[in-house]
Amino acid sequence: MLKKIYNLAFLLALVAGLTACGGNKPATEEPTEPATEEPTTPVTEEPATPAAEELVAETEIMLAATGDDMSAISFEPKEFTLTPYTAVKVNFVNQSSAAGMNHNAVFIPFDQAVADEIRAAGLTAGGPAFSPSDSRIMAQTKMLNPGETDAITFETPGPGKYYVICTYPGHKAMVAVMTIAE
Ligand SMILES: [Cu+2]
Known part of the structure; x- marks a missing residue:
């Protein structure tokens, strides 16, 4: 009976660990997307201004x-x-x-x-x-x-x-x- 409780506790700990790992993945992906998009927009706009003055x-x-x-x-x-x-x-x-x-x-x-x-x-x-x-x-x-x-x-x-x-x-x-x- 006591062994069963230990097993259940181990199983719960394993499940908790897996969901925690799974929860981390999208969290690390999300910030990279806006970070790469933001700098590209002003870079492409800047050279257009001097070209228009030629x-x-x-x-x-x-x-x-x-x-x-x-x-x-x-x-x-x-x-x-x-x-x-x-x-x-x-x-x-x-x-x-x-x-x-x-x-x-x-x-x-x-x-x-x-x-x-x-x-x-x-x-x-x-x-x-x-x-x-x-x-x-x-x-x-x-x-x-x-x-x-x-x-x-x-x-x-x-x-x-x-x-x-x-x-x-x-x-x-x-x-x-x-x-x-x-
Ligand atoms: Cu001369």
């Missing part, structure tokens, strides 16, 4: 830097006209071939004093890029070695005239005029 060119122009000595360097064309508030892609090419004839194209206000200040900012920035940092700059290409190309896309400003300059040291003769039509 400027799609509505028009394109070619702009070249030419000349193989300091007396010949210039932009081609020296004058061009665009429409206001339009995304323009500028395909810039350095057609010079002599070593050291490096050029960029920096779009700035139509003001000689401002042009001088931005050339000075290019010198301050230093080589080999001589890329000026100034809030009045609308857009600028990379500094190109002979034969290299660069393309930039930016929105044209309001109607008026603007300078395009090269900020490589000594290239003050390189000036083009961008006219934005009414």
